[in-house]
Amino acid sequence: MTDDIQRIRRFNRAVTSEVGALDTSFLGLGRPLGSARVLNAIGHGLQEVGVIRDYLGLDSGLMSRLLRGLEAEGMITTGPSPDDSRRRIAQLTDEGRAAFTEYERLSNDQARAILARHPRPQAILDAMDLIATALGQDRIEIIEIDPREPEAIHCLTQYYRELERRFATGFDVNLSRDPEATDMIRPRGVFLLAMSDALPIGCVGLKGGDGPVAEIKRLWVSPAARGLKLATRLMTRAEDVARSLGIHTLRLDTNSALPEAAALYRKTGWQEIDRFNDDPYPDMFFEKTL
Amino acid sequence: MTDDIQRIRRFNRAVTSEVGALDTSFLGLGRPLGSARVLNAIGHGLQEVGVIRDYLGLDSGLMSRLLRGLEAEGMITTGPSPDDSRRRIAQLTDEGRAAFTEYERLSNDQARAILARHPRPQAILDAMDLIATALGQDRIEIIEIDPREPEAIHCLTQYYRELERRFATGFDVNLSRDPEATDMIRPRGVFLLAMSDALPIGCVGLKGGDGPVAEIKRLWVSPAARGLKLATRLMTRAEDVARSLGIHTLRLDTNSALPEAAALYRKTGWQEIDRFNDDPYPDMFFEKTL
DNA sequence: AATTTTATCTGACCTAAGTCAGACAAATGA
DNA sequence: TCATTTGTCTGACTTAGGTCAGATAAAATT
Numbered sequence: 208m209t210d211d212i213q214r215i216r217r218f219n220r221a222v223t224s225e226v227g228a229l230d231t232s233f234l235g236l237g238r239p240l241g242s243a244r245v246l247n248a249i250g251h252g253l254q255e256v257g258v259i260r261d262y263l264g265l266d267s268g269l270m271s272r273l274l275r276g277l278e279a280e281g282m283i284t285t286g287p288s289p290d291d292s293r294r295r296i297a298q299l300t301d302e303g304r305a306a307f308t309e310y311e312r313l314s315n316d317q318a319r320a321i322l323a324r325h326p327r328p329q330a331i332l333d334a335m336d337l338i339a340t341a342l343g344q345d346r347i348e349i350i351e352i353d354p355r356e357p358e359a360i361h362c363l364t365q366y367y368r369e370l371e372r373r374f375a376t377g378f379d380v381n382l383s384r385d386p387e388a389t390d391m392i393r394p395r396g397v398f399l400l401a402m403s404d405a406l407p408i409g410c411v412g413l414k415g416g417d418g419p420v421a422e423i424k425r426l427w428v429s430p431a432a433r434g435l436k437l438a439t440r441l442m443t444r445a446e447d448v449a450r451s452l453g454i455h456t457l458r459l460d461t462n463s464a465l466p467e468a469a470a471l472y473r474k475t476g477w478q479e480i481d482r483f484n485d486d487p488y489p490d491m492f493f494e495k496t497l
Numbered sequence: 498m499t500d501d502i503q504r505i506r507r508f509n510r511a512v513t514s515e516v517g518a519l520d521t522s523f524l525g526l527g528r529p530l531g532s533a534r535v536l537n538a539i540g541h542g543l544q545e546v547g548v549i550r551d552y553l554g555l556d557s558g559l560m561s562r563l564l565r566g567l568e569a570e571g572m573i574t575t576g577p578s579p580d581d582s583r584r585r586i587a588q589l590t591d592e593g594r595a596a597f598t599e600y601e602r603l604s605n606d607q608a609r610a611i612l613a614r615h616p617r618p619q620a621i622l623d624a625m626d627l628i629a630t631a632l633g634q635d636r637i638e639i640i641e642i643d644p645r646e647p648e649a650i651h652c653l654t655q656y657y658r659e660l661e662r663r664f665a666t667g668f669d670v671n672l673s674r675d676p677e678a679t680d681m682i683r684p685r686g687v688f689l690l691a692m693s694d695a696l697p698i699g700c701v702g703l704k705g706g707d708g709p710v711a712e713i714k715r716l717w718v719s720p721a722a723r724g725l726k727l728a729t730r731l732m733t734r735a736e737d738v739a740r741s742l743g744i745h746t747l748r749l750d751t752n753s754a755l756p757e758a759a760a761l762y763r764k765t766g767w768q769e770i771d772r773f774n775d776d777p778y779p780d781m782f783f784e785k786t787l
Numbered sequence: 788a789a790t791t792t793t794a795t796c797t798g799a800c801c802t803a804a805g806t807c808a809g810a811c812a813a814a815t816g817a
Numbered sequence: 818t819c820a821t822t823t824g825t826c827t828g829a830c831t832t833a834g835g836t837c838a839g840a841t842a843a844a845a846t847t
Binding site for chain 1: 501502503504505506507508509510511512604605608609611612614615616617618620621622623624625626627628629631632633634693694695696723724725
């Protein structure tokens with residue numbers, strides 16, 4: 208156990224010196240960290256002075272001075288907000304946008320360098336996802352999204368890959384009944400994503416029709432987030448939406464090669480029923496009355 | 498690929514805010530970060546002012562002032578080094594030791610908290626080891642050590658566990674020929690550890706006797722360090738030591754359940770030979786003439 | 788219309804951190 | 818022995834970052 212603590216502290220040291228290098232790269236463009244942070248916040252789309260101040264946790268006096276400095280440098284312009292002229296809005300000038308892009312380039316290069324010098328970049332990424340998800344586990348949010356958006360497709364792709372790995376026969380999505388995206392968009396259904404910071408780490412689809420019966424599809428949780436009860440959260444939210452859409456009965460199909468899924472369904476009030484479709488992949492079928 | 502970059506930058510954000518919290522905890526004891534860092538360096542055993550200065554990368558003027566401040570607080574005493582009275586040596590007072598212990602406690606608590614709130618602490622630790630090893634991959638060092646030291650035992654324990662997992666029959670070290678520790682200490686042999694920062698991530702033993710023939714034992718590399726050519730580095734160093742001890746012939750035994758090991762031996766000039774012992778576990782035997 | 792609240796700014800002030808030139812004393816080398 | 822080098826310290830100065838008490842103007846409330 209003491210040994211484990213040492214491992215974490217070694218990790219902190221390793222990452223701190225790397226993050227220190229990151230801070231230095233911010234300073235490397237000849238601008239103090241404070242101004243650089245404000246410039247980046249504006250570049251990332253924050254406009255209102257108050258919002259930026261809260262986001263960066265700055266005193267209003269200091270914030271004002273940093274803005275004035277960036278203005279003097281010609282990096283930003285400020286003006287009153289159209290709907291409340293007490294509030295001020297900051298925007299990048301062309302010069303400011305160039306500086307911001309340069310910061311982005313440095314950050315991306317640094318990230319790329321970490322991947323490039325390691326023989327197993329995928330292992331690095333998986334480890335980073337696990338740690339970032341663990342550190343932010345209290346800030347995981349579930350959002351509704353169009354299943355054709357890139358974040359949703361990211362999850363679905365991972366889901367298909369996992370089925371491919373775990374089914375003895377492999378998995379070809381074209382042989383399965385791929386639900387119409389519009390069946391998973393309100394008012395017929397919904398597609399939910401679990402987000403940790405900006406990374407999608409889980410999904411579930413509620414595929415509805417015109418009647419009171421709907422199907423749960425594509426329940427998946429990233430390996431980085433397993434054990435955090437995320438599947439239950441996703442299912443509960445999907446059931447809530449179903450109720451609000453006037454749906455009385457939910458069905459789903461699954462495969463006995465995914466025993467943790469069947470266990471979850473049984474534990475949360477689902478009953479096993481007879482086969483209700485001719486999809487070649489599933490071999491277990493469940494139903495739940497809301 | 499762009500997606501991967503985003504994942505790394507998310508990791509940086511997550512870790513930076515956590516590390517920021519660590520810095521704040523340093524400040525939380527009412528001492529500025531600079532003084533706290535010096536106090537901790539002294540607590541961790543650094544004594545000479547110049548060594549501390551280099552380690553923390555401080556200007557000599559600033560260093561001097563920080564020392565003076567800690568002295569005024571009653572945290573440390575300084576005096577001339579006995580062998581060169583230009584150099585000064587800093588030591589903790591009882592009060593200083595108490596403050597240092599408090600910092601250690603805070604750091605350990607923080608680390609413990611991360612583990613405690615996650616359902617799979619072992620996964621967190623493995624991920625942290627992987628990342629810390631990757632970030633410090635250019636600073637991996639190979640050292641000689643007594644195989645009875647805790648760092649060596651850490652590696653050996655992991656090695657036995659891995660054999661237990663990978664051999665169809667399991668692995669019981671008591672049934673195997675456990676080499677005498679003294680056979681792996683100069684002048685008979687040597688035990689080598691690969692260290693990343695303070696974490697042992699690989700080992701190999703050279704078990705010698707009185708004659709010119711020796712055995713390679715216990716070659717192991719942590720999953721966190723695989724792909725970094727560490728096994729080759731360890732073997733090369735073991736062979737170098739063997740030569741310097743007047744050994745002409747090396748032997749080793751291994752098992753076909755560890756194909757990557759046999760592949761390494763074949764690639765580095767080892768020849769498969771007939772069984773030369775009656776250990777129940779190995780089923781492949783190699784020899785190399787130096 | 789007068790008062791209060793909100794959002795930002797300004798001036799005065801502070802600490803932490805760091806730089807640099809030179810002082811000083813001990814150790815080293817010619 | 819004398820000049821040079823080395824390790825540390827001191828004083829003078831700078832920048833970054835931050836706090837706080839008003840000032841100011843727009844918006845919201847009474």
